[in-house]
Amino acid sequence: MNMKQSFILALKSLKTSKMRSFLTMLGIIIGVASVIILTSMVDSMKQLMVDKFESMGTNLITVSISGRGGNRRVEPEDMLKLVEEKDTLQAVSPNITIPAYIKNNNENQSVNCIGTSETYHEINNIGIESGRYLSYMDVERRQKNCVIGSYVAKNVFQGTNPIGQIIKLNGNSFTVVGVAEEKAGGTQGSQDDRVYLPYTVARTLTFISRVSNYTFSAADKNELEQAIADIENALFKVYQSEDFYNVISVSAIVDTLDELTGTLTLILVGIAGISLLVGGIGIMNIMLVSVTERTREIGVRKSLGATPWNILSQFVVEAATTSGCGGVLGIVLGIGGAYALCSLMDMPTVITLGSIIIAFSVSAVIGIAFGYFPARKAARLNPIDALRHD
Secondary structure: OOHHHHHHHHHHHHHHOHHHHHHHHHHHHHHHHHHHHHHHHHHHHHHHHHHHHHHOOOOEEEEEEOOOOOOOOOOHHHHHHHHHHOOOEEEEEEEEEEEEEEEEOOEEEEEEEEEEOOOHHHHOOOOEEEEOOOOHHHHHOOOOEEEEOHHHHHHHHOOOOOOOOEEEEOOEEEEEEEEEOOOOOOOOOOOOOEEEEEHHHHHHHHOOOOOOEEEEEEOOHHHHHHHHHHHHHHHHHHHOOHHHEEEEEHHHHHHHHHHHHHHHHHHHHHHHHHHHHHHHHHHHHHHHHHHHHOHHHHHHHHHOOOOHHHHHHHHHHHHHHHHHHHHHHHHHHHHHHHHHHHHHOOOOOOOOHHHHHHHHHHHHHHHHHHHHHHHHHHHOOOHHHHHHOO
């Protein structure tokens, strides 16, 4: 009996007892589906975060300064001068975050308020839907002008044109000169729920004399490492220690994210692999039962000239077929489950061909590995004893 005949016989055996075959495959189905769903969820989450980071610009560099007191300090003017001196740097914007409340229908509503320079929207890829962004003169003259996000525009002005209108932030009146394009679905607490104002005004409102956060844009993403080195060298000259500042790029964050999600994927696949192991044990148990039930058949085949290899290959192929069919059903279930869960969580669905191939291959190998012991037992049966078996 060749492999093709063994495969056909295995399919007939599965059709003969459909319920038992399905229950035998169930562990493999769940295991394969779990691997695909879990890897898809991790990849989808990773893709969502990467898209958000990359939307800010892959050449983005953030600088946080804790400072060491005394006369050693960095001013926004120093950072602007650094950009002018270094060809690797394109622009910089000081950032000051302010906890603020905006007046809305006689009620105070919290809003994310950021003090920036005129280049902040270019560095962070923030488009302007209407009006304009803050200008150099707004920053230089400390004009009380602001740019609002799409959520603030819809929630506060409710359909009316906000350009030229007055809003109150912590009791201070600001003129709206622009509305930023929607980037995060226009939801509360998102990037669209922001108000941008000149950092020079933000310093006076918060009585902050020192700016601790800056956002740089590298001139070329291929020179990102050199741009970071230029910033670090400039800061080191001032503070004489790396403990008082932190420089990080979006690309570095994405690389770290890749490492973390890779580790998480391995852990989750390992957990899901337990289901495949349980499925393999189930296949082995059923195959042992099958060998016992078909002992007389084995005796007849051996008496007609079947070799131990013929018997071994028949049962191994049957176990592999059972596992393979379970793997196919698991793939279908896994893909469907991944699409359903990602849709519910409003995430992009990412299903890699590699995860499908690995899950199916492992299921097939498990079928062969766990089917070998029952097949070996069948191949070693004495034909005379097998014929006498009731």
